[in-house]
Amino acid sequence: MESLxxxxxxxxxxxxxxxxxxxxxxTIRVAPTDISVLVTGESGVxxxxxxxxxxxLSHRKHAKYIAVNCGAIPEGTIDSxxxxxxxxxxxxxxxxxxxxxxxxxxxxxxxxxVGELPLTTxxxxxxxxxxxxxxxxxxxKVQKTDVRIVxxxxxxxxxxxxxEKFREDLYYRLSTVEINIPPLRNRGDDIHLLxxxxxxxxxxxxxxPTIRLEEKAIEALKGYPWKGNIRQLRNLTEQxxxxxxxxxxxxxxxxxxxxxxxxxxxAIIKDKTKESEFKNEREILYKVxxxxxxxxxxxxxxxxx
Numbered sequence: 001m002e003s004l005x006x007x008x009x010x011x012x013x014x015x016x017x018x019x020x021x022x023x024x025x026x027t028i029r030v031a032p033t034d035i036s037v038l039v040t041g042e043s044g045v046x047x048x049x050x051x052x053x054x055x056x057l058s059h060r061k062h063a064k065y066i067a068v069n070c071g072a073i074p075e076g077t078i079d080s081x082x083x084x085x086x087x088x089x090x091x092x093x094x095x096x097x098x099x100x101x102x103x104x105x106x107x108x109x110x111x112x113x114v115g116e117l118p119l120t121t122x123x124x125x126x127x128x129x130x131x132x133x134x135x136x137x138x139x140x141k142v143q144k145t146d147v148r149i150v151x152x153x154x155x156x157x158x159x160x161x162x163x164e165k166f167r168e169d170l171y172y173r174l175s176t177v178e179i180n181i182p183p184l185r186n187r188g189d190d191i192h193l194l195x196x197x198x199x200x201x202x203x204x205x206x207x208x209p210t211i212r213l214e215e216k217a218i219e220a221l222k223g224y225p226w227k228g229n230i231r232q233l234r235n236l237t238e239q240x241x242x243x244x245x246x247x248x249x250x251x252x253x254x255x256x257x258x259x260x261x262x263x264x265x266x267a268i269i270k271d272k273t274k275e276s277e278f279k280n281e282r283e284i285l286y287k288v289x290x291x292x293x294x295x296x297x298x299x300x301x302x303x304x305x
Contacts, residue, residue: 001028002057011049014197015190019182023050030177031057036129038114038174039152041181044229050179051110051150060148063107066100071113078121080137089138101134101145108148114174115155115166122167125149129173149174184226184233191222194230198237209247211240216251224258 004024007013013024030037031054039047048067055065073081080090084099100109111117117125128134129149133142151174160166184191195213203210213221226232236257240249 004028007053011053013046013049014194015187016193017182017187017190019180019186020190023179023181024053026177026179027053028057030054030179032059034058034148036148036174036176037150038157038171038176038178039150039181040157040178041152041154042183042229043154044231045181045183046230047152047154047181048110048112050181051108051152054148054150055108055110058108058148060107064104065108065110066104067110067112068100069112071116075118078118079124082121083124083134083136085137086139089136093138096136099134099136101128101147102143104147105145106147108150111149111151113153113155114151115153115157115160117166119165119167122170126167126170126173129170184229185224188222191224191226191233192218194233195221195237198234199241202238202241206242208241211237211244211247211249213249213254214251217249217254220251220254220258 002010004021007024007028013020027037027050037050037054039050041047051067052065055061068082070078079085080093080097080099082099082101084097084102085093087093087096111125124134128145128147132144132146134145135142155166157166157171157175161168161171184194192213199211228235240254240257244253246253
């Protein structure tokens with residue numbers, strides 16, 4: 001079994017956060033089995049790396065690995081994409097088509113945003129999980145498939161079940177093992193490590209010196225809530241790398257790219273009238289900061305590469 005550090009290097013994972021390490025260690029342990037895995041976590045935390053690790057450490061590694069974004073496929077075509085269809089089964093079906101579960105036989109299918117699947121498709125998926133059987137759209141012939149399923153979601157599945165948007169029996173089938181990826185805001189020093197990695201990558205990409213944060217800016221970076229997680233941090237790093245001529249980034253410069261920085265800081269206000277006044281003043285302040293950020297961005301446009 002490969003070590004945790006080896007896996008991180010192999011798959012380009014940056015960070016030493018304990019929650020992240022626990023998630024990766026669990027991934028390594030379940031990979032050699034055929035257990036269904038559900039990866040949970042907020043959007044942008046990097047859930048897509050988990051199924052890749054699982055596939056590459058399993059006996060299926062030489063077979064196909066197919067990633068499917070369930071939320072990006074229209075409801076009317078999702079069944080055809082996953083299970084295939086027979087010629088003439090619907091308008092536009094000019095020929096028989098194999099679906100992902102047929103093509104990936106012997107391999108692994110990653111169902112991203114599985115919480116977005118229509119209920120009718122959930123029934124078909126449950127049948128695959130229970131006995132490896134599926135029907136092409138428009139066919140009555142039962143086909144078999146040997147596919148390992150790894151799913152991911154940023155949806156609160158218990159709430160989705162309560163609202164009857166997701167089948168409870170399917171949820172328990174998918175989540176034999178659940179692996180949770182922590183949000184970036186909980187990963188402390190990993191935030192700056194990731195920033196440095198992205199800064200180095202963009203310096204190579206755009207053939208320019210690497211940007212570096214001053215000490216106060218580093219602390220601000222760690223304290224930001226990062227609602228968009230790693231994806232948001234990466235986009236921010238790229239934006240600063242391209243726009244800023246001074247490659248040493250100060251606190252004030254960083255703040256110009258984070259206008260809503262104070263939006264998540266706690267405030268203790270006892271008087272309700274003062275609270276209302278404070279809220280209005282805060283909203284005005286945020287609008288001013290947002291407008292200033294736009295003005296700064298406009299002034300810097302000629303400096304883009």
